[in-house]
Amino acid sequence: RKRDIDEYETLQKAVEELDLKADTKDFSKLPLSQPTSRGLDASHFKTLTDIQSKAIPLALKGRDILGAAKTGSGKTLSFIVPVLENLYRAKWTELDGLGALIISPTRELAIQIFEVLRKVGRYHTFSAGLVIGGKSLQEERERLGRMNILVCTPGRMLQHMDQTAAFEVDNLQMLVLDEADRIMDMGFQTSVDAIVEHLPKQRQTMLFSATQTKKVSDLARLSLRDPEYVAVHEAA
Ligand code: ADP
Numbered sequence: 097r098k099r100d101i102d103e104y105e106t107l108q109k110a111v112e113e114l115d116l117k118a119d120t121k122d123f124s125k126l127p128l129s130q131p132t133s134r135g136l137d138a139s140h141f142k143t144l145t146d147i148q149s150k151a152i153p154l155a156l157k158g159r160d161i162l163g164a165a166k167t168g169s170g171k172t173l174s175f176i177v178p179v180l181e182n183l184y185r186a187k188w189t190e191l192d193g194l195g196a197l198i199i200s201p202t203r204e205l206a207i208q209i210f211e212v213l214r215k216v217g218r219y220h221t222f223s224a225g226l227v228i229g230g231k232s233l234q235e236e237r238e239r240l241g242r243m244n245i246l247v248c249t250p251g252r253m254l255q256h257m258d259q260t261a262a263f264e265v266d267n268l269q270m271l272v273l274d275e276a277d278r279i280m281d282m283g284f285q286t287s288v289d290a291i292v293e294h295l296p297k298q299r300q301t302m303l304f305s306a307t308q309t310k311k312v313s314d315l316a317r318l319s320l321r322d323p324e325y326v327a328v329h330e331a332a
């Protein structure tokens with residue numbers, strides 16, 4: 097037991113001392129838990145992409161993030177790694193309920209995120225689920241209460257928040273909005289606003305998009321606190 101406590105404390109200290117100017121390029125140089133390091137290794141992720149080396153250190157330190165980088169630049173790991181790590185350092189267990197909610201505009205993208213989460217998170221003990229419809233509300237509902245990390249689409253998530261009485265979000269630590277520009281383009285602003293209304297105010301929020309549009313900053317203003325703006329621009 098003593099050993100476990102030391103491990104968490106050492107990791108926490110390393111995150112606090114992590115130099116944001118260091119421009120870390122290797123996952124092995126980041127203060128990450130054994131389960132995440134092994135998951136990254138097993139998935140053959142070694143070097144961070146630009147958006148990852150900008151966003152992950154800040155996110156590990158608990159900062160709110162507004163991230164923009166084009167499609168294919170590796171935004172998924174930019175939030176998956178901090179979600180796993182920040183819950184791990186919080187010693188999150190099944191009993192703590194929902195710790196992180198990841199919102200995606202489409203079912204297909206949600207499934208892709210879920211697959212990355214399963215791959216990289218395979219050595220963690222968190223429970224993770226998809227809430228994207230396609231199954232009966234009842235079936236989804238039964239599994240919801242046991243989940244630590246959920247990947248969802250806005251409409252379906254809101255349906256559960258409105259209708260699933262026992263669905264607890266009071267402990268939630270992290271909210272991620274992926275493809276925030278598409279979430280807005282597809283007309284989900286009202287649903288996302290309503291979801292955010294249900295969530296605790298004290299939380300970490302990360303918002304990622306392929307573009308920096310006015311619409312995204314509207315969403316950001318509503319959900320982020322003193323965010324770090326992280327953008328990767330294409331070389332001219
Ligand atoms: P985005 O969400 O920005 O469009 P993704 O997160 O879907 O980008 O990543 C795009 C591709 O790059 C995926 O195939 C993913 O596996 C790969 N990728 C992401 N990060 C890394 C990395 N650090 N090293 C190698 N490949 C990566």
Ligand code: MG
Pocket residue numbers: 171172274
């Ligand atoms: Mg993506």
